[in-house]
Amino acid sequence: MQLIACPHCGPREETEFHYGGQAHVAYPAGNATLSDEEWGQFVFFRDNPKGPFAERWVHSAGCRRWFNAVRDTATHQILAVYRQGEPKPVVA
């Protein structure tokens, strides 16, 4: 069980959070013009890397705010957290 550093509240137990999958996947504006394949990609396809992964979390049993984290999916170690709207930090 991990300690997750909510960028608004500080380190809290993993049980206070929920996972939201890959970060920085914007809802496509003007999606009426997307092909079925492009739309399918947006709805159903997310990256699934083994290694650092920028992903969304929500501090659902805390401040209820969404934020992003870069986490190594091989070790589960969180390498960086950052707020909504902030750019993905460069991690080693």
Next chain:
Amino acid sequence: MTAPRTPGADLPDHPDFLWRNPDPKPSYDVVIVGGGGHGLATAYYLAKNHGITNIAVLEKGWLAGGNMARNTTIIRSNYLWDESSGIYEHSLKLWEGLEEDLGYPILFSQRGVLNLAHSLQDVRDSVRRVHANRLNGVDAEWLDPQQVKEVCPIVNISPDVRYPVLGATYQPRAGIAKHDYVAWGFARRANELGVDLIQNCEVQGLDIEGGRVTGVRTSRGTIRAGRVALAAAGHTSVLAEMAGLRLPLQSHPLQALVSELLEPVHPTVVMSNAVHVYVSQAHKGELVMGAGIDGYNGYGQRGAFHIIERQMAAALELFPIFARAHLLRSWAGIVDTTPDASPIVGLTPVENLYLNCGWGTGGFKATPGVGWCFAHTVATGTPHPYNAPFTLERFTTGALVDEHGAAAVAH
């Protein structure tokens, strides 16, 4: 004192010989990536059903050391949708003859499975599944709480628990098997038929020329391949990326656990989605349980302990007598999940590259069935009718086989 009992005396012995450990040859007709249950079964059926024996199964670790070694061994076919019950029932029929076919004591025990219902909607969904199963030729019954108790006397059917048992579906032909023995049975037969089982051989790249796969680059050198079949479960996304394919998969830790050996108390398999319990008692006497899936993506083969704690609380709601059983060991596998909780088995945009993935929590029970169908797909270049619905394209067209939306029963 009573005469000493030896409850473990009747377990079968293993054969004296299982497999060679060959070095990889420069070239194979078919290279199967992933030496788990699915990879081994695919190799076996390619050789047996299709006469293709110049096959390598490449395993980055030890054979059947991934999810095959980590699952809770539940076998059943009582899925809701026609597409699912088709392939799982095909699999169950193969399970019923597998011990003889493989000549290996796989301890397949058709002790039945109960899927409990805890709410009125659970009841509706369960009855719906029973009716659908019957019309699909899958044995299924709806049991009221008293009948549940008759099948499994230790289930607490008291109305006083937080989410009382309102009934259950029952598939008598369902059961469990010994996972390692199944894998070794397939491996031994495949080896006998000439398949090279190559361990400690990690695939690090795929050679693709003109949209067609021609070989694999591995930690033990480059191997040319007429066809490449991916059967790497949780690691499929990583491999697919080597071919430039993006798949609708997410890999999650899934934990399981066992207790110490106990005198027989639990005659069947009990699953409950609402309170997250999946439990059977294995042949030697240990309770084997599956937990809920960990929420985040992970390749770490480890999960968070609060999942196990919740699992124990749920287990004791249904089985109060487990209170002083002990958690002996917990572990995790990596399951590759799809948006509709159904697998992807078939062709890919890369010629001669075939895909079998996305089984989530259902992979073990599908082992012979998907091995059979995937072998057909690889051998003929055309999906077998049973895996034809499980295309990658369905995520474009919307023709999903949504097994968690409808009467979801995982594992």
Next chain:
Amino acid sequence: MTSSFRLPTGGRVDRSTELAFTFNGEALTGHRGDTLASALLANGVHQVATSVRLGRPRGIVAAGAEDPSALVQVEEPFPEPMLTATTVELHDGLVARGLPGQGRLADEPDPARYDAVHAHCDVLVVGAGPAGLTAALTAARAGARVVLVDEQREAGGSLLGAPERLDGAPALDWVAAAVDELTAHRDVRVLQRTTAFGHYDDGFVLALEKRTDHLGAQAPANRARQRVWRIRAGHVVVATGAHERPIVFAGNDRPGIMLAGAARTYLNRYAVLPGSEVVVFTSDDAAYAAAVEIADAGGHVAAVIEARAKAPAHWAEECARRGIEVRTGHVVTGTSGTDRVTRAHVAMLADGVVGPRTGIACDTLLVSGGWNPTVHLYSQARGRLRYDAALGAFVPGEEIDRASVAGSATGEFTLAGALRSGHDAARRALASAGLSTEGLPAEPELPVTDPEPPAQPTRVLWSVPDPDPDAGHGDQRFVDLQRDATVGDILRATGAGMRSVEHVKRYTTIGTAHDQGKTSGVIASGIVAEALGVDVGELGTTTFRPPYTPVAFAALAGRDRGVLHDPVRVTAVHDWHVMHGAEFENVGQWKRPWYYPQDGEDLETAVLRECAAARESVAMMDGSTLGKIDVQGPDAAELLDRLYTNLMSSLKVGSVRYGVMCGLDGMVIDDGTVIRVADDRFLVTTTTGNAAKILDWMEEWVQTEWPELRVHLASVTEQWATIPLVGPRSRDVLAAVAPDLDVSNDAFPFMTWRDTGVAGVPARVCRISFSGELAYEVNVPAWDALAVWEAIFAAGRQWGITPYGTETMHVLRAEKGYPIIGQETDGTVTPQDLGMAWVVSKKKDDFVGKRSFSRPENLRPDRKQLVGLLPVDGDVLLPEGGQVVEVDALSQPPVPMLGHVTSSYRSAALGRTFALALVRSGRERVGQTLYVPLEDELVPVTVTDSVLFDKEGSRRDG
């Protein structure tokens, strides 16, 4: 039997207490401070159990949790399966028996309580031996918040089992002083009888405290029997010691064969002489202390069988002084005995060849093959291990984040080294936890140890060749005693082609039993490596997985059982429902009235009566569980336009609109009403079960996709109580309780809302209907709900107002063809499938899910659509979940199915049964006869429109 093996003096047992216990039916006694194992040995009982496969007698091998053999079942005070006798603290009234391999669960509920506690500290030290105590002292002196956990009943670790000295005095004096100092620190917590069993990320350690087990029947009923400590530490110091490693030889499983270190523990800590006639077999220095101490305590040590060519000089001298023969270059090749060892077979071993055997009579055979650091907790947290060829053991490799290892768990086996390593680990822990070490002296103040004799390297010897491989009794060189797995089994596995220790483990089952291979795992790796001719380090060992020692399910479940398993939510009117005999349905976490049986009514009769009241006069229900979300801000309307399929921005203040939400895939996820409170404020309702999910869903969109929208969301589910008032007389009832409200149809039309007083309480009344009847929904603050409910009930009495539950609600809405999300839908159903194309806006450019409606699958003409089904025989009630087929006779499976029955009821209003169903091309099939297969018949049904009652909507306005 008398306590003939208890020494007259010494040990840590309290001789002033005599504890009576029963083992295998025999009445025995021991003392406070004994374990079941030490008490058995004091009584001369060595055989404890029989083995699982071969039924061979098995005894006590170790003195702690690593024991592979002495499995017992506790029967009283309460049955507990499979414990090791070495970890059961003796108490008065204990009844236990040896196990034949399988434990027995109680057939009655466990009356004990269990709980869990969270603890936070800078430094967690696991193990209160010399290294752990030093680490804890060092950290405490630097001002750190320290938790020290230790699995024994008292601190001291290895010092409890050896007559060590520190600062020229018994080492246990130092231990006592250290514990005193630690407990005097305000920020230090010392937990004895507490086993750290799991080590996870970021300094998270789980430990199990046994709080009452040692008290037996005297355990206070109000105290939790066991407690799980969830400890979050800045840094973890793993000072868990080492387990002695046996050497495998034929007949090594006989009772009386014990690890040499364990024998010292029984002698020194429990004042028990393990046997009278002792042989020691070792390839390591440490076992000599056992020989010497046993001889000094009055036991006869027949010989030390030393596998190495030369005995360590110091110990050779000590042995000589006591007349103990040391046979160097010899090994034990086998044993004799039935229930206990009676003879050790000894032979010279040179170049792998066993020489001629001689027998040495003995009742106890002590074995030592070196020591394995207890690296479990370190390894669980992903610490890598390194094989140390000199020790024949896996030791911690590079240090990991937030954890250090100290003492013999590092492979450092001297006392002085352990103390120093505990100190050093604490300093690293302080630095890692971000604490100053300035307060600490530059040079550590460590107690002075007695000089230790020069050590001679261990000879790494996994197993002794079987001298009689063809004797016909099979291999009796047991690697894993619990699994009856032998060297021969390992060789069969490698012969079968297995090259991985994980395969060998699974083939032989070595390491999978109760002890999880604490003493057998490394030996198995060693034997495999020898068989394959590879390096043990390269081969590795099997993974250490939590828990370190077995933990009762109930301890992990803690208090989360029964009513506390999941929160129970009840409405403000709940007690009234209970008093009026309601039967309840679980909907999510809520308890909702299902129906209100009167005078022995069953569900069906009660529901027919409740429905009739709603259709013919007036009825009321508690709808407070509906999810309610207050949406505020200048962009509130814009947000709702993006999330609902229909247009919400055009809704006028004072009006109400029904809306549907879809997922990105275009499938319906929820529905409910939206009322516009002000230009910049809406109140939206959700289904009961989805309230939290929909709030989360809306928040996710607002925060992650559209942060530019000026809108805020808050759940007000608990703040508002909701009372639907339904039926032709509902207007009369409302008029009676809301005197200020013009209830006329013109003044208060359908799909509008009004703020007014109801029963003197400020209320918001909506004119909406989920039944087709004239109906209102009275919303009041939850505090006032009961009063308002009772006032409405009283006002409606003259019209026979009838409370109804969820079942009646379901029937009423089904008669009108209104879907229930989650019952008519299953995540594969679109608004169009439900016949609600009208709720999908054509005007909006986009809303969530819109794009998915034009995927090929959504455009198929043969999608499943919601229709009504009327059984041809109006008495036949279709089962919900029944499948719909086209044919009137079933073929061989698979039979093509057209869809399924989603809802099915007896209707008072229709005077017959009816159902809703999702049916392929359903709307085209209206008028067709289809079939629903039951157990042994096919029920013909007529497909109809989904609206079965009052198609014209004539009842809506009363």
